Amino acid sequence: MKKIILLFILLPILDLYILIKASQTMGFGVTVVLIILTGIAGYYLAKTEGRLVIRNINNAMSQGNIPGNEILTGFSILIGGFLLLLPGIVTDIIGITMVLPGTRNFYKEYIRRKIERMINKGYTRIMIRW
Numbered sequence: 001m002k003k004i005i006l007l008f009i010l011l012p013i014l015d016l017y018i019l020i021k022a023s024q025t026m027g028f029g030v031t032v033v034l035i036i037l038t039g040i041a042g043y044y045l046a047k048t049e050g051r052l053v054i055r056n057i058n059n060a061m062s063q064g065n066i067p068g069n070e071i072l073t074g075f076s077i078l079i080g081g082f083l084l085l086l087p088g089i090v091t092d093i094i095g096i097t098m099v100l101p102g103t104r105n106f107y108k109e110y111i112r113r114k115i116e117r118m119i120n121k122g123y124t125r126i127m128i129r130w
Helices: 002-026 028-062 068-085 089-099 101-120
Strands: none
Touching: 002 028, 002 089, 028 068, 028 089, 068 089, 068 101, 089 101
């Protein structure tokens, strides 16, 4: 929990610093256009990938399988899409890597290991109600 709070404090500061430097180097207008374009591109990329994940979840469930991997994929796309909508170069880089299929596996594996550790340590209870 402390790491997440630290991340939410440091990431905007780092993004702001890099945006200021980029604005000084490329110009304010170019930086603003770049931020807007990455937001638009991120929206469409997340929307396209998200639809594919929903289709994969439905296929897995119709075959009687638990769509665990698909849910992790969807979670990565959701977080990545959110990060792409935030103004900032660092959040855009992280967001793009979370949405693109080739690089998203790194985040999925990290999330999966975190969940397994939480379950093994007894921090998490999974309840299924019928």
